[in-house]
Structure formats: structure tokens, C-alpha cells
Amino acid sequence: MSDTVVVGLDVGGTSTRAAAVSLDGVRLGTGRAGGGNPTTHGADRAAAELLAALRAALADVDPARVRAGTIGLAGAGRLLADPQGHAAFDQAWADAGLRCPYAVHGDALVAYASGTAAPDGTVLIAGTGAIAAEVRDLRLDRVADGHGWLLGDAGSGFWLGREAVRRLLADLDRAEAPGGLARRILAELTGSSEVAARPRATAETVVQAVTRRPPVELARLAPLVVTAAREGEPAAASLVAEAATLLAESVGRIRPAGAGNPLVIGGGLLTGDTALADAVRGELGRRWPDAPLCAAGDAAAAAAWLAARDLPEVTDPAALHARLVPAR
């Protein structure tokens, strides 16, 4: 077994995950802690979660063996521009006993690397938001969308939730009985799927239920839409198809027609066997028939792989990828 160890971290809004792996692809430890994004949680809290995840991953590993590390983080650019956040991460790294340097990459690049070892390709991520990015030599090149719920995130969880509510409101405006999806959205928002004698009163209740919360929480309705689409509910199926078209259009803003390098899809709405993942695979397959379609996998392991591939003793990064980040 190689004596050299690399660590990878996937720092997200709700969890921080760490992996320590040897260069022959053996996973030596994993760690999990709370959300650790310095932009949303503050530098000190984020660094504390980072340290907790690192310590768990290194419980059975001598930190002196760790030769490289990579942190994947949404808004990585902001961390690099934030001296306080950067210093807090440096301190956590040192407190974990690590003496090697670490690199920080955007979560989109790490998601890409969790799906393929190919240096060039495209990644599409759809969760609460949506973003597509072109990867060149394992660096992010051009980016499409990711502009946030007010101006972008077309086809995202926010978009699905908002459109589902809009269709419910249209049913109520028309004084038509809400359809299957609309009834579920109504029950979720108001606690009942009953429409008042004056449908406008129900519409006002719906608008108030949504506007009481931060707009981005409309994304919480997305799983209802995706599930209803899987069950064949027509309005949900049409929303999911429209979302898939919008997501593929975002990819088309940055990816040349006819490109044959890999397309990686990831994010909460495209992970697993969801109706949206199916629809997106269909759209992407139609537009780029020659491209391998890969599912994003273990982001912490992919971050570790990104750290390892620059070490001189790693002569076959693709083989290491196959061991560390198995295809889904």
C-alpha cells in the first residue's frame, strides 16, 4: 500500500464531507459535519465544521502522510477573495495536523470530476438552483446560468416550484377545479386541497403562504412536482419536460453543437432515478448524441482525486479515478 495519502472535502450548505484515500485507491477514512460554507455560515462556523469532518476522516491516519488536499466549495472565488474566511480555513487545516497545501475549487468542477476523469467536458447541476459549466483541462472555463432565482436558475428546483404554484393560481383564476398536481401544491401550502366558494380567496391564501417565506423556499415544492411527473400527472410531466428543455438550453449556451466529450449531470434534482433526470438525459442525448452521459458521484472522493492527480507518483490518473470514484 502506498504510504501517501490525499484528502478531499465537499463543503456544502447543509453538510461538509471529507475523504482520506491512499494513492492505490483505498479509502482510509471518511468524515461528515454540518454545513460549512463561509459565505452563508460565517468563517468561524465553517472552519469548525471543516475541522470536524477532517478529524473524522483522519481518525486512523497519521496526518503527516497527507501530501495534498482539495476543498470543493460553492462560491470558491468568494473564499479566495475573503482574507478572514481563508485564514479560518488555513487554521482548521493546521489544527487537523495537516502540513501540505490545499487547493480550493468550485463545487461545479468537483461535481464534474465526480462523474468523469476526462479533462474536457461539461457539467450540469440542478438542485435549488441550476448552473452549467464547461471544463477545460479540469479547470472551469465558461459558465451558463447560476444567476440565482430572481434572474436565472431556469429549470431548477426553484423554477419547478414557482411554475407549479403559477399553474395552480391560473386554475383558480379560471375558477376551474385544480388538477392533480395543483391539489397537492395547494394542500402543501395551505394545509387543505379545498377551494373556497370564491376561488380568489384561495388564490390570495396561496400567494400569502408563499410570500411569507424567502422566495428560494419555493424549491421545497420541486420534489412534489418530480414525484407527480413520475406518476404520470400531466401538468407535472409538462413542467418537468419544460425544465429539462431549459436546462439543456443552458448547456447549449456554452457547449458546441456536436461536441463528443462527456456530459456530467448532478445536483439534488438530477441525482438518482428522478423523472427530471430521465428527461434531462433524453434532452442532452438528443442534442449531443455522441457524448457519454455520466452521473455525478462522490464529491469528497472526487476532490481527493483532484488533489492526487498533480502528485508526481500518480502516473495514471484515469485508473486512480476508476478506483476512487466508481461510476454510478
Added chain:
Amino acid sequence: MSDTVVVGLDVGGTSTRAAAVSLDGVRLGTGRAGGGNPTTHGADRAAAELLAALRAALADVDPARVRAGTIGLAGAGRLLADPQGHAAFDQAWADAGLRCPYAVHGDALVAYASGTAAPDGTVLIAGTGAIAAEVRDLRLDRVADGHGWLLGDAGSGFWLGREAVRRLLADLDRAEAPGGLARRILAELTGSSEVAARPRATAETVVQAVTRRPPVELARLAPLVVTAAREGEPAAASLVAEAATLLAESVGRIRPAGAGNPLVIGGGLLTGDTALADAVRGELGRRWPDAPLCAAGDAAAAAAWLAARDLPEVTDPAALHARLVPAR
């Protein structure tokens, strides 16, 4: 000249307008004051503006001659449910020397009455937001949209502004030179129509410029779109056409196909000879070829007419309407 006087008020977010008229259609006075919506300005401030507008309109009129009054107000229902707001309006009414009762109607009904004397018809209003309403016997019946910028207002000023920014961001994502409308939007938001060497940096600046302000202020970009459409800019013309379709669809939610009663259009974006007004007239004319299309006019005069028509001595309300609220 008839001794009887009626007063009408149009209470909006940015101004309060009052008209005092005689039953033979002579305008005896007008008044103007600041925004007086109790929901947005508070009851006392709103009542003070109401009183100022009333006093100006009644400068040359003995208040004892006033036999009826109507206040048109966005969110009229909320005033009726707000004892404090209602009491403040009662007090302003009394302070102006008025002893007659007054009625409160929604601004959509008053806009309708400013375009036609027909008791049944439909009104479509597009400004910052957008709403359509069916009128039966000069009462609001069913309403479509008006659900606010997050969930509704399809085809409104907010919608036009947001879509114009979205198209600019799509140009930047594609690393294409922004078109004519996109360049104007970019200059308006960032102070320059130059795109950075890395277009993503410009996209981020645009998103930050928008998200620094309340979302509804995207409506401030709508005049740029409407003007560019008038000049034939293709992206603007296509947005305006899409907005007109959405607005006509909102009308279609509440108005039967083939209806021949009047359609009144009003609101900041549909008043006057704008490209959107033209497009909306085209859409409505295609869907309801038999319906007279009327432009909304003087709302304070229309409110006064609504007050007058219930008085026993008004035997020909249509004739009074023709004198008080001349067609545009």
C-alpha cells in the same frame, strides 16, 4: 347648473387625485396630493394626502353641496378590513367639511369606469404589475393575475424588465456581443455598455446591480424595452409581443370567448400610444373581434361618476359619463 356636487378620488401609490363635479358634468375643481395608500404609507399619512387633495378640489365649492363621493384605491378590500385606516379616512372626509357618505372601490373598477359607462365588461391593467378583472353591473366580479411579481404579473413592467435582463445574461453566457436592447439594459444597470474580457464578470456585475435593490424595481427597465420595441429593436419587439400574449391570456382566464362587451385597457404601460398598448390592442382585437376597445381615462372623474350614478336625479348615467369622462 345643478346645485348637486359629487367628488371622486383616485388614491395611488405615487399620487392622490380628486375631482369635484356638478351633475351636469361641469368640473368645479381638482386636487392633487402625494401617494395616499394606507397599506403602503400608513393610515395617518394616507388620510393627510386625501384631505389635501379634497381641500384643493373643494377650494371653490361649498362642501354642503356634495351629495356623494367615491374613493378608488388599490387594495380597497384591505382598507375595509382595517379599522384604523377606515377611521383615518372618515376623519379626513369630515375635516374636508363633507357630510355625505362615501364608497370605496378597487382601482381596477375605477379604471374600468374611466373607459366606459357600460355596466358589464373587462378591464386589463398593466403597470409595475398586471391584473385583469371582469365587471358585472359595475362591480368587480372575477379577477385574474394580480398575484405579485414573484408568482404572477405576467406581461407587466416587472416581467418586461426581468426578461430583458435574462436575455442580456443569456448573451453574456454565450459570450456573444449583446444586442441593442441588451446594451441599453447593461448601460442602465452598470453605467457602461462595455463587456469585460471575461463576460462572466459582467454577468455577475449585472446580477449584483439587480439584487441590490428590491426585485419590483426591475419594472423601472420596462420603459427602455417599450421604447426599443417602438424603434424596431428585434429582442424588444419580441418581448413586447410575448408580454401582450401573456396579458391577453390573463384576460382569457376570466372573459368568455366571443364576448362583445367593452374591454378597457389602462395602467402606466397601456396608457398612451406605447408599443405594448398597440400589441395588446392587436391581441385583444384578434381574440375578441366584436368587443369595443376603450382606453382608461381620468380615474378621479370616473370615481365621481360612480358616486353620481346612484343619485336619484341622475336618469341618464351614460350621458353624464360622456360629459365627465370623455373617451380618449
